[in-house]
Amino acid sequence: MEWRFPKGFAWSCATSAYQVEGACDEKGQSVWDVFTHRPGNVIDGSNGDVACDSYHHLEEDVQLIAAIGVSHYRFSVAWSRVLPNGTINDVNEAGVRYYRQLCEKLVENNIEPVITLYHWDYPYELEKRGGWLHPDAIQWFCDYARLCFDKFGDLVKTWITFNEIWMCAWTGTVTTAGLSDQSADKASRERCARAIPYLVGHQMLLSHGRAYRIYENEFREKQKGQVGITMSAKWREPASDSPDDIRAAQDGLCWQLDWIAHPIFSTCGGYPKRMRDRLNDLSINEQRANKDSILPEFTDEECNVVRGSADFMGLNYYISYKTRHLTEEEKNSEELGWLFRDADYCDTVDPSWEKISGEKSWLHNTPWTLPKILCYIRNKYNNPKVLITENGCADHPEEVVLEDNARIKYCEDHLKALHKAITKDGCNVLGYTLWSLLDNFEWTNGYTMKFGMYHVDFNDPDLRRTPKKSVSWYADVIRNNGL
Numbered sequence: 001m002e003w004r005f006p007k008g009f010a011w012s013c014a015t016s017a018y019q020v021e022g023a024c025d026e027k028g029q030s031v032w033d034v035f036t037h038r039p040g041n042v043i044d045g046s047n048g049d050v051a052c053d054s055y056h057h058l059e060e061d062v063q064l065i066a067a068i069g070v071s072h073y074r075f076s077v078a079w080s081r082v083l084p085n086g087t088i089n090d091v092n093e094a095g096v097r098y099y100r101q102l103c104e105k106l107v108e109n110n111i112e113p114v115i116t117l118y119h120w121d122y123p124y125e126l127e128k129r130g131g132w133l134h135p136d137a138i139q140w141f142c143d144y145a146r147l148c149f150d151k152f153g154d155l156v157k158t159w160i161t162f163n164e165i166w167m168c169a170w171t172g173t174v175t176t177a178g179l180s181d182q183s184a185d186k187a188s189r190e191r192c193a194r195a196i197p198y199l200v201g202h203q204m205l206l207s208h209g210r211a212y213r214i215y216e217n218e219f220r221e222k223q224k225g226q227v228g229i230t231m232s233a234k235w236r237e238p239a240s241d242s243p244d245d246i247r248a249a250q251d252g253l254c255w256q257l258d259w260i261a262h263p264i265f266s267t268c269g270g271y272p273k274r275m276r277d278r279l280n281d282l283s284i285n286e287q288r289a290n291k292d293s294i295l296p297e298f299t300d301e302e303c304n305v306v307r308g309s310a311d312f313m314g315l316n317y318y319i320s321y322k323t324r325h326l327t328e329e330e331k332n333s334e335e336l337g338w339l340f341r342d343a344d345y346c347d348t349v350d351p352s353w354e355k356i357s358g359e360k361s362w363l364h365n366t367p368w369t370l371p372k373i374l375c376y377i378r379n380k381y382n383n384p385k386v387l388i389t390e391n392g393c394a395d396h397p398e399e400v401v402l403e404d405n406a407r408i409k410y411c412e413d414h415l416k417a418l419h420k421a422i423t424k425d426g427c428n429v430l431g432y433t434l435w436s437l438l439d440n441f442e443w444t445n446g447y448t449m450k451f452g453m454y455h456v457d458f459n460d461p462d463l464r465r466t467p468k469k470s471v472s473w474y475a476d477v478i479r480n481n482g483l
């Protein structure tokens, strides 16, 4: 059997700024520069100061990308590289030049740049002023977005405003909002910890919506590009047939995907009703007034700005979960984050699922759930255009470095599942992006998880890149437009 994709299907691979660029002295600090330098935060004590040094390997990296034959390459702009203090008052021309050159070289090689504006590396100068909770945060993002549209937009036809709001609004703020253990007022701290993710998510959604409108009003006519946003997307299977677990699995999807997708992609806009109702109920149960719900409200004007503010939905898809409801004890336990307690769900992994990338990793191979989430999106949001903006896995720690058979198998399995979703289920998927081009800095896992199609020798001063087997495998897939 053959799995051929529709004509014009986009084939891509991806990286993000902090994970590959290095050259930390040639830009303003981001929250990740600061966080990684605090002992104990990253598993192997490493940081992205140098990473793959992609900032100084521009020509070489474009050749590596071209050698794969991709039609698109997704990368992110480091906000603090173009705006060292985060605001428009100080533009770093060298940073702007770097991204322009990268775009130019890609275009010369017939590769379309796909730019993510925000891939978690928030400017530290803005963080010190309150970050996403500052009243001007939306304006700061809009100024930055406009600058990028203006400087790179003649070369870029596909923009992604945010990478995985769920991840940075939820896991990001709970650990980095400065809620230190020394806080004297622990009671307020708890309430903050509960409210901040929803507030940050709200600010990010508004930033996305307003940046989309800027593109629409000021740039689209001339540049003719499209603007989307990338979601964290993990499918949830109920852990059992019990109504409580079925409900929990639905809430898991709602709290992660629909929280962000519904305000943008639904016809009515605003937050999902089930989330709003549940948080209102909690307010009532806890003797707070309805209006005191922890979930912010959009004004009518804001709701309209955000609703319909995406030309496509980006999906980062890796794994799924078996989701169950919480026990009474868990609901009252401080071990579980507020979001899980508010939503009343807990994600687990089926021990029978094929584990990949080593025993300790969070990855497993459940490709059959990819069509499920795509159909969920198709049904719920009127079959929007979807771009798979990430899919891939890390090498098994004992795998012979260049023989990355596990990656090939994982991606093949997912491509077959994706093919089914497109051809049998009629999901409107425009393209597939393999994460990642290079082995790189995998956030708190440092350099211990290697997602690259190219191996990077981090002990070599030149950071030599060597193709793994997946490079020629992926090149074949692209040449054949499928398997």
Ligand code: NOJ
Residues within 6 Å of the ligand: 016, 019, 163, 164, 316, 390, 435, 442, 451
């Ligand atoms: C999603 C993130 O966008 C990316 O930065 C990360 O490296 C991959 N997942 C793998 O964990």
